[in-house]
Amino acid sequence: MPETVLTTVPAGWAALAGIVLCTLAFFAAALDSALSARAEGAGRGGWLAPAWSTARLLRQRRRTVVAADTLLLRVGAAGMLVGSFLMVAVIPLGRWTLADLDVGVVWFNTVDVMVWALVWLAGWGANSVHGLVGGYRFLAHGLAYELPLMFALVAPAIAAGSLRVGDAAGAQDRLWFVVWMPVAFVIFLVGVTGFSVWGPFAAALGADVAGGVLAELSGVDRLVMQAGRYAFLAAGAAFSVPLFLGGGAGPFLPEWAWVAVKTVAVLAVLVWLRRKLPVFRPDRFLEIGWVVLLPAAVAQDLVVSLVVVWKG
Amino acid sequence: MGLTDALAGLALRATRVLVVEAPGQWPTRVVLEEKMLRRGWRPAWTPGDADVLAVCGVPGPELAQLVERLWEQMPGPRVRAAVTSPTAVTSALNEAAALLLDTPAHRTDARERAQKPQIPAVMDHGGHGEMGNHGMDHSGMNHGGHGGMDHSSHGGMDHGDTDQPLSGDEDHQNMDHSGTDHGGHGGMDHSSHGGMDMAPEGIPLAQGGEDRDGLGVDVLHLPLGPVLPFWPAGLVLHCSLQGDVVIDADAAVVDGGSHGVGIRSRHSGLVPAAAVRCDNLVALLALVGTQDLAARARSARDALLRGDRAGPQRAVERLHRVVRRSIILRWSLRGVLPLTPADLERHSLPDRCLGDAYDRLLSLVERVRAEVNGANPGAPVGTERVPWDVVPHLVTGLEIGTVRLAVASLDLDPFPAVHEVGHA
Amino acid sequence: MYSGIVAMALMAVFAVVFLYALHRLTAVAASPVEVLPAQSGWMPQEHALSRFHVRWYMASIVFLAFDVEMLFMYPWAVIVIERGLSAVVEMFLFLGALLVAVVWAWREGAFRWA
Incomplete structure (x- = not known):
C-alpha cells in the first residue's frame, strides 16, 4: 500500500483554501462570460463580466415571494457556497492538505449528495411553480448521475486500496488512473457537471422554465447560489486531479503548481462544454444514466479490481 | 457616495432587461435585442432578475396590466423603458442607462413602493380566481360551477356580466374550442374552496385532482406567456399542471389579438421572411440549450435585417451541417410532438410540421437556407401558418419542457404579421 | 483530523x-x-407549494436499493487487494444480481417517463 506523504496544515490555512476556491470559481465564471461574449458577438462583457454581475447583484434588492419558505430558500441558496467549501477541505494541494480523512472519497460523495437537498430546497422554498418544477427536475437528474458517479469514485479507491484522497494520488506514480480507467474519469466528470447544475445538467435552471430554481432569486440570494455553482464546478474539477490525474505529479513545476494547472485545465473543459451541449432532458437522461452509465461504471470497477488482484 | 456610484457604474455593464413584446412589435424587439447585446446587456428571464423593463410597442389594456404586475415584481434598482419603434431603441436604452445610475432615486423608490403585492380579497373561485376581478365583490357569489379545471362550460355560461374585459378567459371566445373535450376533468372537486383558512395570504392552496393513474395529485395553474423567454409574443397558454405535466391547456391571444399593430406599419419595407424564421430557430435552439448554435442563428438574423447576405449564408450553411450531424441534438428532440399526416389534416397544419421536433428543426433550417441562398424565394411569412388555437390540443399531456420545445418547433408566425406581410 | x-x-x-x-x-x-411569483404577470391561482407529481418514483425506489449497496462498496474497495479474487467474485455476483434487477426495471419502463 502506498505511503501517505501528505502534511496536514494548521486549520488557519483554510483562509487560503477559501481564497483559492473563490479564485477558481471566478475563473470559471470569467471564462464562461468570455466564451459567451465571443460566440454571441457581444460588444462588451468578457473576462470581467462576473465582477460586474457581482456588483449588480450586490446593489440589487432581495425579494421574497408571498408565503414563501424563506428559510429553506436561503439554506438552499447559501448552502451551495458552503457545500463547495466543505468539498475542497479534503483535496490536497500538492503535499499539503487541510483534512487528511481516511474516508476522503466518501466525504466528497457525502457533500455532493447534499446538493440534492440544496437545489430542491431552493426550488421548493420559493413558492413558485417554475422553481418547484426546477427543483424536482434536479432530483430526476440526480437519480441518473449519482449512482454512476459513486461507482466511478470507487474505481480509484480500489486501485489505491484506500479511501484516503492522498493515497489515491500517491498510487499513480507510475501510471495515471485516467489512462487505465477512462470510463470512470468521464463518468466522474459527468457527475461533477451534474452536482454543479452546470451545462447539460442545468435543466433545473432551464430557459424553458424561466430560470427554474433561480427564477425568483435576486440580489445576494442569487449571488451566493450562482457563486456556489461555480465553486462546486471548481471543487469537482480540483478533485479529479488527485483521483485520476496523478495529483501533483509532473516535471519542472512544484507539486502545488501542477495541481493548479491540472485543475484549471479540467475546469476550462467543463466550462467550454456548456455552450456546446444541449441540456439533457431529465426524462431522457434517466434511461441513459441507468442503462448506459451505470453498467459502464460497474464494468470499469470490475476491470480495475481484476487488474489490482492480478498484479497482487 | 463615490463608492456607491462606482458600484452602480460597474453594475450597469451587466444590466439585465426583461423584454415585453406587444403583438406586432417583432421588429422592435429584434432590434432591441441586438442593441442590448452590443452594450453587453442580456435579457432577463423573469422580473426577479431584471433591472430594466423594456416594453416594445404600446400594450393593450390586458398586457398593460400584466406589465404593471411584472414591474411590481422587479426587485430594484428598476427602470422602465418604453420602446415604441425600432428607431427609438437606442435613445430608450440610453435613457434607461442614465436612470439606472441614479442611486438616490432607487433608494427612494425602494422605500416608497408597495412593500407587499396587492392580492384581491377573495380569490377562491377556482379557475377564475385572477385578473380582472379587482374591486368586484365576489364573496357572496356562487362560483362553484367554474370548477377550476372545467372549461367545458364556457359555451353555455354567460360570462358577460362577471368577467371584465381584462379577464384572460374572455379571449376564449376568439378561439375555436367547440371540438375540445374537457369533460375528463369533471370529477374534480372544487367545492371546498370556501373559507379563508384555505387561503394563506389570500391565495388558495392547491387542490387535488386525479392523475391518469388515479393518484390524488395537486393541480397547479401556470399561464405560459405572454412574457416568457423564447415564447411567441402575445400567445398565452393557460396550463393546468400535475407535477410537470400539462393536463389541460387553453390558448388565448393577449388583448384578444385586437390590439396588435401590423409588422410593416412602423417599419419601412418588408421584414425578410428568413429573419423571422431565424428568430424562431433561435428560440428552439435556445430552449434545447445549445447556446452556441442559438447565438449563431441570432447573429444570422441580425445580419439579415441589416441587409447582409454573405454572412448569414455562411452561418446558416454551418448551422445546417451541425444540426444534421449532431447525434445529441437528435436525441434531445426526437419524439417530441410527433405528427402524422392524419394529425396534420385533423388540425389543419401545413406539411412542414410533419414528423417530430427534430424533423421540424431540420425543415426550418433548410427553409432558412433556401431563402438565404435565394434559390427559392420561399413562402412569405404568413402563408402556411400554424393556427394558434390548435396549440392546446397538441400539447395536452406533455411535460412542460416538452411543451416549450413542441411550441417552438411549430415555427409560429409573429401574430399580426401573419396578415400584414402575408398579403403584401 | x-x-x-x-x-x-x-x-x-x-x-x-x-x-x-x-x-x-x-x-x-x-x-x-x-412579491408575487413569476407567472408572466398573471395572478397566481394557488400556492405553488403542493403535492407534486413525481413521475420517476419507480426509478427512485430502484435508486434506493442501489444506494444502500454503496454502503458495502466503499469498505469493500479498501480490502480488494488484501482478499484477492474471492472478494471480487463475491461483490460482482452481488452487483450482477442488482443489475439484472435494473434490466428488469428498465423493461418494465421504470426509467421512462411520460
Whole structure:
C-alpha cells in the first residue's frame, strides 16, 4: 500500500483554501462570460463580466415571494457556497492538505449528495411553480448521475486500496488512473457537471422554465447560489486531479503548481462544454444514466479490481 | 457616495432587461435585442432578475396590466423603458442607462413602493380566481360551477356580466374550442374552496385532482406567456399542471389579438421572411440549450435585417451541417410532438410540421437556407401558418419542457404579421 | 483530523455572512420586497407549494436499493487487494444480481417517463 506523504496544515490555512476556491470559481465564471461574449458577438462583457454581475447583484434588492419558505430558500441558496467549501477541505494541494480523512472519497460523495437537498430546497422554498418544477427536475437528474458517479469514485479507491484522497494520488506514480480507467474519469466528470447544475445538467435552471430554481432569486440570494455553482464546478474539477490525474505529479513545476494547472485545465473543459451541449432532458437522461452509465461504471470497477488482484 | 456610484457604474455593464413584446412589435424587439447585446446587456428571464423593463410597442389594456404586475415584481434598482419603434431603441436604452445610475432615486423608490403585492380579497373561485376581478365583490357569489379545471362550460355560461374585459378567459371566445373535450376533468372537486383558512395570504392552496393513474395529485395553474423567454409574443397558454405535466391547456391571444399593430406599419419595407424564421430557430435552439448554435442563428438574423447576405449564408450553411450531424441534438428532440399526416389534416397544419421536433428543426433550417441562398424565394411569412388555437390540443399531456420545445418547433408566425406581410 | 473541515465550514459561513452584510450596505434597500411569483404577470391561482407529481418514483425506489449497496462498496474497495479474487467474485455476483434487477426495471419502463 502506498505511503501517505501528505502534511496536514494548521486549520488557519483554510483562509487560503477559501481564497483559492473563490479564485477558481471566478475563473470559471470569467471564462464562461468570455466564451459567451465571443460566440454571441457581444460588444462588451468578457473576462470581467462576473465582477460586474457581482456588483449588480450586490446593489440589487432581495425579494421574497408571498408565503414563501424563506428559510429553506436561503439554506438552499447559501448552502451551495458552503457545500463547495466543505468539498475542497479534503483535496490536497500538492503535499499539503487541510483534512487528511481516511474516508476522503466518501466525504466528497457525502457533500455532493447534499446538493440534492440544496437545489430542491431552493426550488421548493420559493413558492413558485417554475422553481418547484426546477427543483424536482434536479432530483430526476440526480437519480441518473449519482449512482454512476459513486461507482466511478470507487474505481480509484480500489486501485489505491484506500479511501484516503492522498493515497489515491500517491498510487499513480507510475501510471495515471485516467489512462487505465477512462470510463470512470468521464463518468466522474459527468457527475461533477451534474452536482454543479452546470451545462447539460442545468435543466433545473432551464430557459424553458424561466430560470427554474433561480427564477425568483435576486440580489445576494442569487449571488451566493450562482457563486456556489461555480465553486462546486471548481471543487469537482480540483478533485479529479488527485483521483485520476496523478495529483501533483509532473516535471519542472512544484507539486502545488501542477495541481493548479491540472485543475484549471479540467475546469476550462467543463466550462467550454456548456455552450456546446444541449441540456439533457431529465426524462431522457434517466434511461441513459441507468442503462448506459451505470453498467459502464460497474464494468470499469470490475476491470480495475481484476487488474489490482492480478498484479497482487 | 463615490463608492456607491462606482458600484452602480460597474453594475450597469451587466444590466439585465426583461423584454415585453406587444403583438406586432417583432421588429422592435429584434432590434432591441441586438442593441442590448452590443452594450453587453442580456435579457432577463423573469422580473426577479431584471433591472430594466423594456416594453416594445404600446400594450393593450390586458398586457398593460400584466406589465404593471411584472414591474411590481422587479426587485430594484428598476427602470422602465418604453420602446415604441425600432428607431427609438437606442435613445430608450440610453435613457434607461442614465436612470439606472441614479442611486438616490432607487433608494427612494425602494422605500416608497408597495412593500407587499396587492392580492384581491377573495380569490377562491377556482379557475377564475385572477385578473380582472379587482374591486368586484365576489364573496357572496356562487362560483362553484367554474370548477377550476372545467372549461367545458364556457359555451353555455354567460360570462358577460362577471368577467371584465381584462379577464384572460374572455379571449376564449376568439378561439375555436367547440371540438375540445374537457369533460375528463369533471370529477374534480372544487367545492371546498370556501373559507379563508384555505387561503394563506389570500391565495388558495392547491387542490387535488386525479392523475391518469388515479393518484390524488395537486393541480397547479401556470399561464405560459405572454412574457416568457423564447415564447411567441402575445400567445398565452393557460396550463393546468400535475407535477410537470400539462393536463389541460387553453390558448388565448393577449388583448384578444385586437390590439396588435401590423409588422410593416412602423417599419419601412418588408421584414425578410428568413429573419423571422431565424428568430424562431433561435428560440428552439435556445430552449434545447445549445447556446452556441442559438447565438449563431441570432447573429444570422441580425445580419439579415441589416441587409447582409454573405454572412448569414455562411452561418446558416454551418448551422445546417451541425444540426444534421449532431447525434445529441437528435436525441434531445426526437419524439417530441410527433405528427402524422392524419394529425396534420385533423388540425389543419401545413406539411412542414410533419414528423417530430427534430424533423421540424431540420425543415426550418433548410427553409432558412433556401431563402438565404435565394434559390427559392420561399413562402412569405404568413402563408402556411400554424393556427394558434390548435396549440392546446397538441400539447395536452406533455411535460412542460416538452411543451416549450413542441411550441417552438411549430415555427409560429409573429401574430399580426401573419396578415400584414402575408398579403403584401 | 477534522479541524480542517471545521475551519473550512467556518470560512464558508464567514463568506456567506460577509456577502449578506456587504449587501445590506450596498443594496438600494436592505430589506427584501415581497412579491408575487413569476407567472408572466398573471395572478397566481394557488400556492405553488403542493403535492407534486413525481413521475420517476419507480426509478427512485430502484435508486434506493442501489444506494444502500454503496454502503458495502466503499469498505469493500479498501480490502480488494488484501482478499484477492474471492472478494471480487463475491461483490460482482452481488452487483450482477442488482443489475439484472435494473434490466428488469428498465423493461418494465421504470426509467421512462411520460
